[in-house]
Amino acid sequence: MEFIRRSLIHCKRRTHSIGTNSWRCNYSVKKEKVPLAEGPFPRRVVTGLQPTGALHIGNYFGVLRRCVQLQDQGDDLMLFIADLHALTTYQDPSALQDNILDVAASALAAGVDPARSVLFVQSAVPRHAELCWLLACLASHARLAHLPQYKERAQNNKEVGVGLLLYPVLQAADVLLYRAARVPVGADQLQHLQLCAQLVKTFHHRYGRLFPVPQPLLPEDGCDRLRSLRDPSKKMSKSDPDPKSRILLTDSDEVITLKVRKAVTDCNPKVTFEPESRPGVANLVLLHCLACDLLPEEAVEEADGLTTAQYKAVVARALCARLGPMRARALELRAQPRLLRDVLRAGATRARARADVTLHDVHAALGLAPGSADRTLRAANE
Numbered sequence: 001m002e003f004i005r006r007s008l009i010h011c012k013r014r015t016h017s018i019g020t021n022s023w024r025c026n027y028s029v030k031k032e033k034v035p036l037a038e039g040p041f042p043r044r045v046v047t048g049l050q051p052t053g054a055l056h057i058g059n060y061f062g063v064l065r066r067c068v069q070l071q072d073q074g075d076d077l078m079l080f081i082a083d084l085h086a087l088t089t090y091q092d093p094s095a096l097q098d099n100i101l102d103v104a105a106s107a108l109a110a111g112v113d114p115a116r117s118v119l120f121v122q123s124a125v126p127r128h129a130e131l132c133w134l135l136a137c138l139a140s141h142a143r144l145a146h147l148p149q150y151k152e153r154a155q156n157n158k159e160v161g162v163g164l165l166l167y168p169v170l171q172a173a174d175v176l177l178y179r180a181a182r183v184p185v186g187a188d189q190l191q192h193l194q195l196c197a198q199l200v201k202t203f204h205h206r207y208g209r210l211f212p213v214p215q216p217l218l219p220e221d222g223c224d225r226l227r228s229l230r231d232p233s234k235k236m237s238k239s240d241p242d243p244k245s246r247i248l249l250t251d252s253d254e255v256i257t258l259k260v261r262k263a264v265t266d267c268n269p270k271v272t273f274e275p276e277s278r279p280g281v282a283n284l285v286l287l288h289c290l291a292c293d294l295l296p297e298e299a300v301e302e303a304d305g306l307t308t309a310q311y312k313a314v315v316a317r318a319l320c321a322r323l324g325p326m327r328a329r330a331l332e333l334r335a336q337p338r339l340l341r342d343v344l345r346a347g348a349t350r351a352r353a354r355a356d357v358t359l360h361d362v363h364a365a366l367g368l369a370p371g372s373a374d375r376t377l378r379a380a381n382e
């Protein structure tokens with residue numbers, strides 16, 4: 001696609017242009033008790049998506065759309081495809097390669113612009129794993145074993161891999177490697193970010209100040225908690241065995257319409273927004289809001305006089321209109337694997353240079369062998 005080619009050229013020239021934000025979305029920055037480290041840190045956000053299967057609308061509204069909004073507001077966005085995180089469960093190697101390109105195509109189709117943002121594959125920057133080890137040496141086993149996601153998996157499985165225990169430490173490394181001051185997260189990731197803040201505090205106490213304490217960027221529009229269409233008590237998830245529980249970014253209009261029609265609601269036909277007592281209907285309202293940029297009360301007003309069954313048709317139409325053009329762009333991009341690999345390679349080169357600078361400072365602080373970032377590299381990347 002022409003705009004991606006142009007972006008690649010821009011990216012090589014390292015130009016930065018800032019677009020406008022056309023969507024309504026408010027973020028709240030939760031104040032942590034730990035103070036921000038002093039020092040000039042870039043206005044940078046870092047986040048990742050696992051290449052563990054086709055992306056769903058939760059990934060789009062919860063991550064990609066937010067990333068594009070931040071990019072368009074002038075933040076320095078680093079979006080990585082988290083293949084190292086994906087390895088906490090078995091991944092078929094050739095499917096993993098395909099999934100990486102699928103995520104890259106979806107990210108670009110959603111509006112991530114390689115001229116302004118850095119899109120790359122996590123394993124192409126070995127410093128993620130290196131910093132993970134260094135931070136793991138600061139983390140306590142008890143703290144990691146008490147994190148809810150680990151505890152939940154440990155309860156349901158006889159054998160739990162060490163990778164799962166270290167997963168939040170790798171997340172901390174992902175963020176600290178680029179000295180990101182802000183991290184777009186969902187409410188269920190807050191504890192992991194608090195662990196990251198704790199690791200920064202321990203690092204600063206022992207070795208001196210090197211990192212900003214990352215602040216969570218929590219959305220206020222509910223986009224971080226889209227529910228399963230089949231069981232609204234659960235989050236929409238890639239790993240749900242029921243494919244009707246989620247709408248994929250690759251789903252056709254017919255499939256989207258069918259999945260919305262089959263969405264579980266309740267026996268009250270009126271459309272209201274009551275997430276606690278009527279989670280299934282509230283999920284439909286939320287989807288309508290996200291697709292059409294509405295507030296819940298506006299969506300409920302539009303649904304006045306409709307039954308939930310009739311309202312499902314409205315929601316399905318809104319989703320098809322919102323997702324259709326992006327799906328077409330993603331399919332077009334997915335048919336050009338060389339172009340996608342070029343974008344990812346260029347992104348990895350930029351990410352590696354930034355990561356080298358951080359690790360150079362970390363090595364010096366810890367008394368390790370000198371890092372590889374020289375002055376020229378530093379000047380080029382700060």
Ligand code: AMP
Pocket residue numbers: 048049050051058059061062063185186189223224225226227235236237238
């Ligand atoms: P994953 O690739 O499964 O790690 O998910 C990547 C990101 O997508 C996570 O950080 C979540 O914030 C977001 N996400 C996943 N599922 C949902 C959902 N049901 N609703 C909103 N956001 C979601």
